[in-house]
Amino acid sequence: MTGLHERHLAVSPEWLALYYRHPLELTHGEGRHVWDADGNRYLDFFGGILTTMTAHALPEVTKAVSDQAGRLIHSSTLYLNRPMVELAERVAALSGIPDARVFFTTSGTEANDTALLLATAYRGSNQILAMRNSYHGRSFSAVSITGNRAWSTTSLSPLQTLYVHGGVRNRGPYAELSDERFITSCVRDLEDLLGHTRGAAALIAEPVQGVGGFTAPPDGLYAAFREVLDRHGILWISDEVQTGWGRTGDHFWGWQAHADNGPPDIVTFAKGIGNGMSVGGVIARAEVMNCLDANSISTFGGSPVTMAAGLANLSYLLEHDLQGNARRVGGLLIERLRAVGARSQAVREVRGRGLMIGIELVRPGTDEAAPEAAAAVLEAARAGGLLIGKGGGHDTSVLRIAPPLSLTVAEAEEGAEILGEALRAAL
Incomplete structure (x- = not known):
């Protein structure tokens, strides 16, 4: 040792x-x-x-961090912050969400925590639908919607969580079905589950389950889920902490493999955008993002240094395809x-x-x-x-x-x- x-x-x-x-x-x-x-x-x-x-x-990122640190390291969101606004503009434009608003956090856990706050406030419900085998972070609320026993450290929860089939294609009761029948069966399971609820706030799902072992449903599952969710007024949160920014190759966002009926209501992101700097965030349409009726700021979310890193990193990613x-x-x-x-x-x-x-x-x-x-x-x-x-x-x-x-x-x-x-x- x-x-x-x-x-x-x-x-x-x-x-x-x-x-x-x-x-x-x-x-x-x-x-x-x-x-x-x-x-x-x-x-x-x-x-x-x-x-x-x-x-x-990466030289472009390390230079951006050094240059910004030499000017101003910290200010908080109580002051105008040019790097934060510039990165928010780029992320909003890339999100596919109409009239998008962006709130920056320091981690994916905090981003998902914020998304849950928005969804429950917007819908007036503490009931959340989550996927079996999922992982969404380490906070009290994120652990309470994690469908992976190895990472769910407590059963105590501020939320009522109901778990849905579909995140794992090759194990479980529908594993032997064709992709088409798999999706149909998962949708029926969702509809049956909603028949026993009082009005869920949102479904949160990773397009590819990261901690769960890089499992994923057939393309189109979440689009099919979305049709059911929309009938009930339930929001769709796509957890892109691991799948965002082009990692899956075929798409810039993981949700785009399920994009028949438009983008999610809320997208969360973190990890790769900062290339090691502490950057997370939430993207949502204005109606949802603006639903909070109390003051809220962030001391460290949107830090000038981390935003400078995110801007340089995103530019490099896009310019070099x-x-x-x-x-x-x-x-x-x-x-x-x-x-x-x-x-x-x-x-x-x-x-x-x-x-x-x-x-x-x-x-x-x-x-x-x-x-x-x-x-x-x-x-x-x-x-x-x-x-x-x-x-x-x-x-x-x-x-x-x-x-x-x-x-x-x-x-x-x-x-x-x-x-x-x-x-x-x-x-």
């Missing part, structure tokens, strides 16, 4: 998890690579939980990983979209999740010079792969080779 690890244990909560048997201290990064305190270099396929979206130490790169390089990477997975009886499925890929592991010859195998592969990948993540439903048996969106073809090939060796070595 290193001295820093011992110090960490002495002052940190026991529930503050660390990856690896011998935890890693990262000291610096560049591009798609990071280095640890012992000088080891790693190809980063997790990006600080899908947060380093463009690249480590990183969404297109995620589609092209992500497509190649998932092909390579499927070829790797086909050689192992422990790989149940390789799934994903763009640069958001999951490898689900099971005990060979069964359909039982294998969290111990996922932990072993995580260690073996690190030994080979590759950092990945893990997640899943109740069992953490899915390897999560989400590199920065500037990943090159050569790096994708290298990462797939290391991961193949790690699977062979660990399983």
Whole structure:
């Protein structure tokens, strides 16, 4: 155990998890690579939980942060803030939401918390529909709508939460159905559920469930849900904390795979937009955003420094078509990983979209999740010079792969080779 690890244990909560048997201290990064305190270099396929979206130490972002910090670090939302207004204008225009308003927070948890506040105030209801296997953050309200037992730390809740089928395509009671029948069955389940409620405020859903193991429904499910929600006046909140900004390759926002009847009422975002700086936010049409009838400000949301980083990062992403790169390089990477997975009886499925890929592991010859195998592969990948993540439903048996969106073809090939060796070595 290193001295820093011992110090960490002495002052940190026991529930503050660390990856690896011998935890890693990262000291610096560049591009798609990071280095640890012992000088080891790693190809980063997790990006600080899908947060380093463009690249480590991206010059355009580091310069924007430095320049702004040299002028003014903090002011709060009580004063006009040019970088915040400029980033809000760009985000509103990209959102697809008519007459959009944007409120900045410091995290995805806080963004989802704000979305729940807006929805419950707007509808006059504390009843929320959420998806099974979902994850929406660490706050009291966000935990109360998290449908993943491993991350739901308390059953006490300020909200009445009802869980809907559909977030997981390949497990559960509808897994064997065709996509069309899967959607029909999930819609019927939603309609039946609403027949037993008194008027829900909103449905909150991740287009691709992140912590849940990069699972997703068939395209069009949420559009079909939306038709039912609209009949009941229920809002649709799309949690884009992990799926936003082009990571899925095919779309800029995850909800656009379900866009037959327009954008969500509320979109939440965080992680990638700041490229490591603490930026989150909520986008909603004006009618919903303006429904609060009491004062509300943010001390740290919309900070001049984080907004400068977000502006530079978003500009780089758009100017270099990183969404297109995620589609092209992500497509190649998932092909390579499927070829790797086909050689192992422990790989149940390789799934994903763009640069958001999951490898689900099971005990060979069964359909039982294998969290111990996922932990072993995580260690073996690190030994080979590759950092990945893990997640899943109740069992953490899915390897999560989400590199920065500037990943090159050569790096994708290298990462797939290391991961193949790690699977062979660990399983």
